[in-house]
Amino acid sequence: MGVERTWILLLLPPALLILFIWRVRSFYVFPSLDPVPESLASRLFFTVSRASYFLLILLLLLLAAGIQFSGGERLQYGYGADIIFLLDESRSMRDPFNALPATEEAKAEKETSKFHAAKSAIHRFMETRKTGHDRYGLIAFGSSAVKILPLTMNHELFLSCLHAQDCVLASTFLYFPMASGIDELMRSRSRSRVLVLVSDGGGPLDDDKYGFSNIVKQHGIRFYWVSLGTDWLNELPRFLERIGPLGRRMDVSNVPELEKGFEEIHRMERSLIIYRSSSPGVSSGPVVYSALLLMTVTWLSHSLFVYRRKASEP
Template identity: 25%
Template sequence: MRLDFAQPWMLLLLPLALLPLLRRRSDTLDFPSLAWLPPDRIGRVAGFLWRGFAVAAMASIVLGLAGPGQSGAQVQRTGRGAEILILMDRSSSMDATVHTNGLPMAGRMSQEPKAKVVRDLLSDFVARRPDNRFAFMTFSTVPIAVVPFTQKTDTVQAALAASAIGRGLPETRMGVALLAAIEEFEHRSYSGSRVILIVSDGGAQLDEATRRSVHAGLAREKIGLYWIYVRSGPNSPNLNTETATAYGLGEELALHQFFKTLSTPYRLYQVDDSNAMAAAMAEIDRQQNFPLILHERVPRRDHGGAFYLAAMLCCAGLLACRALQLQSWRTSP
């Protein structure tokens, strides 16, 4: 970390610290002969220390006035967790509640919109992982990068809360959103596990070009994929039991079948209520707990106090030297 000065012009006063080295007329005494004088070793040591302390005291004061410090520094530390990009579906279907046979399902999702339950659980997930780097992106018709990768979890929490404003659009363009999420990892140094966490109640039929781009991007950036699939009711496909081929079937199954062909890790969490989603988030929390290199930018640190303390110690040394000289004069014959 580089040392800088808040007021570098004060360094022009630094040559004043050499003043104690200049001899004064009162320092010179005339003697016809020095052979009869006893050697004053204590006085010589005290004189040398006096000048050294005086120079150091003045130099320390000038350096302290110049405002030394370290600005824009980065501190590297090691934590546990991952780089997680939350890709949250904000289509209009996420504003609906879940019903089964005309009756609300057991659990919190029966009384509240899916989007609100998702936000609350994601908020708890972020709060439990202070060492992680999070990014937050929403999508419906177009993806919106709300928060770039950051270690400031309060920023992510504010973004999650802000996603409750307004209503989503009816269209869900998963392919464009995935490509935008992968781009967030580009040009970043690899420092630990990388994950895209998709939270959505729908899928997509991706064209061949998009499938190739997603497949290549995830492999190139070494990104794992988690999909929390929020079922909308009994008519939603059960992705854990379907075994048919993807094409010609629903968008959710088509997307799931494509994700299973990825060369990077993929995991599906199919949830029907808030309890199931909470369990899914807890499992992801346990799995993504690897060593992670963190670079934290710290605010400017001012070191002026250390120089002022050094000046005070030097002044104390000057007093000690003066006391030593007086003691030497009193004990001399």
């Protein structure tokens, strides 16, 4: 249970004390009068109306304080993974899938470029897994690498960063994004850690120097290479051989194959996880309003009862 405005509750003791003193003094206004006999129903309404004075002040203060009842927690089962996308932003990604230089029309219509198709495929991949509990990260690279977004559960933020990317870099160097992505996943505690490389070319990886394959095997990081181009100057085939079953290559030559490749990643990355689900807090407002409504009805009933009783007297 939480309180939005704690200081208002400090007014409760003085308010009840003032009301109590006022009620005590009221008994001495006519000390010589004997109690007038009343019926059981009248005494009942009288008692309820007097008690409602205290309840009214109490409920009004609780309403003003904004008391909220915290929700409970429960264990649930689902799937989820920590997935980092290494997105090639070299200028060659502007080309369509037909391996010919992009025409002016293709540049104007981004849906024909490999880069736009890759962003759309990643978006649909996330939509497919929207019921899961994934964290996504994004690293853009060309001749250098830029960590656009670390692992996050904010999927809307990830999509905003993804759609804001464009092909503005030159060349394709792999060791920068590979080092950045592996470093991010090494700090992850998820059972399923995934690195997805989307590129139409290749370049230096220097696995012999940096030992990426050994780190991947040591931490159980799965690697998917979504290849949109050729193996020219590419060291990735040898890297995949070293990591064995942790690596997978997907050769893509058109948009349907690209969609199929991401669907396969979705099917393979569905590790079972157990997580705690918190129920949202419940505000005391509706309860207090209902109590005030009940008190109002009680007062009106009591007043009507007294009025009819007096009206029936000669």
